[in-house]
Amino acid sequence: MRHFVCFLFALLAYGCGAVLVAAQQPPTARQEGIQQQEERNMTTEQRASATRAFLGLGAVPDRIAAARGVPLYTKNCAFCHGRNGRGATGPSLITSDVVLGDDHGERLVPFLKKGRPDKGMPAFARIPDPQLKNVAELLHQQIEDVANRGAYRVLNILVGNPAKGKAYVEGHCTSCHKPDTFDHIASKFRSPELLQRGWVWPSGSARMTAEIRSSGGLISGELTQISDFRITLVDASGRMHAIVRGPGVEVQIKDQLAAHEEIVKTLANDDMHNVTAYLETLK
Numbered sequence: 001m002r003h004f005v006c007f008l009f010a011l012l013a014y015g016c017g018a019v020l021v022a023a024q025q026p027p028t029a030r031q032e033g034i035q036q037q038e039e040r041n042m043t044t045e046q047r048a049s050a051t052r053a054f055l056g057l058g059a060v061p062d063r064i065a066a067a068r069g070v071p072l073y074t075k076n077c078a079f080c081h082g083r084n085g086r087g088a089t090g091p092s093l094i095t096s097d098v099v100l101g102d103d104h105g106e107r108l109v110p111f112l113k114k115g116r117p118d119k120g121m122p123a124f125a126r127i128p129d130p131q132l133k134n135v136a137e138l139l140h141q142q143i144e145d146v147a148n149r150g151a152y153r154v155l156n157i158l159v160g161n162p163a164k165g166k167a168y169v170e171g172h173c174t175s176c177h178k179p180d181t182f183d184h185i186a187s188k189f190r191s192p193e194l195l196q197r198g199w200v201w202p203s204g205s206a207r208m209t210a211e212i213r214s215s216g217g218l219i220s221g222e223l224t225q226i227s228d229f230r231i232t233l234v235d236a237s238g239r240m241h242a243i244v245r246g247p248g249v250e251v252q253i254k255d256q257l258a259a260h261e262e263i264v265k266t267l268a269n270d271d272m273h274n275v276t277a278y279l280e281t282l283k
């Protein structure tokens with residue numbers, strides 16, 4: 001609960017200085033001077049960890065794991081909880097006690113495996129633990145981004161080597177992309193964080209389609225929802241179909257971004273950092 005209250009604090013009083021001051025007795029002018037002095041003397045890193053300690057944010061999210069969790073989240077969770085976890089037909093995960101009470105998936109993973117099917121939250125029993133852990137890191141990172149603005153973003157994201165990133169892009173990405181895909185790419189995103197998320201899992205026009213074969217025949221269309229038990233899609237005429245998965249139902253998913261997902265799964269941490277550092281130079 002403390003997490004949650006503090007979290008609300010953070011939302012109400014943007015920025016760590018304001019939060020720190022608001023939570024204390026009104027300081028004297030001299031004390032205030034000293035505090036400002038101390039804050040000025042802090043490195044970005046110290047300021048970030050002071051803020052996170054104050055907000056009770058728990059363990060530092062693993063940003064690489066979080067980036068790896070994006071494809072899975074986008075496919076399995078986003079239609080109910082929103083692209084950034086802020087809620088849609090399902091509740092916001094940014095203010096969820098289940099998420100706030102977890103550090104690195106030890107509570108979230110068992111929760112996700114079971115779901116709450118009676119309340120509309122599907123079970124994800126078939127997704128392996130390491131992948132669900134990545135989703136847990138992603139949710140923690142979203143909270144961190146709202147609560148602990150700015151501080152960690154620059155610190156943990158832009159640590160790569162742009163020259164190596166350039167070589168990686170030329171070696172691994174230009175098989176599908178013309179170099180001009182990347183022209184001014186950094187100026188399309190508000191932060192290096194969003195840039196990283198954007199290239200790892202582009203939202204753009206890419207959509208998933210599915211073909212489903214069953215005793216009822218063949219249905220194909222754009223996928224709107226998929227879980228272990230159910231698939232919904234919209235066919236070419238705009239009609240929605242909800243199909244229960246089971247024996248005799250053959251599902252084939254075509255994913256324009258399958259290549260990206262593969263890249264994300266196999267990309268070394270250093271390569272991910274290097275590519276983001278390189279793309280960030282393309283303003």
Ligand code: HEC
Pocket residue numbers: 073076077078079080081089090091093095096097098099112116119120121122124135227
């Ligand atoms: C079909 C819609 C749907 C999908 C898909 C879905 N959820 Fe949910 N989720 C819900 C609903 C509805 C609830 C609220 C259940 C309740 O009232 O207890 C919920 C609850 C949750 C909660 C608990 C919130 C709280 O504090 O009570 C978490 C965490 C969560 N979902 C995460 C996920 C993740 C991660 C995924 C993807 C792997 C996912 N959900 C996919 C609908 C969905």
Ligand code: HEC
Pocket residue numbers: 168169172173174175176177181185198199200202203204205206256257259260263275
């Ligand atoms: C096997 C083919 C393939 C490879 C390899 C590949 N991509 Fe992509 N990429 C795609 C497809 C398909 C899309 C979706 C195009 C769309 O949305 O219209 C895409 C979209 C993107 C986008 C969004 C472009 C836009 O205009 O919105 C970015 C950025 C991107 N990829 C970066 C990369 C980077 C960086 C690499 C290398 C690390 C890479 N891609 C490797 C196929 C690939």
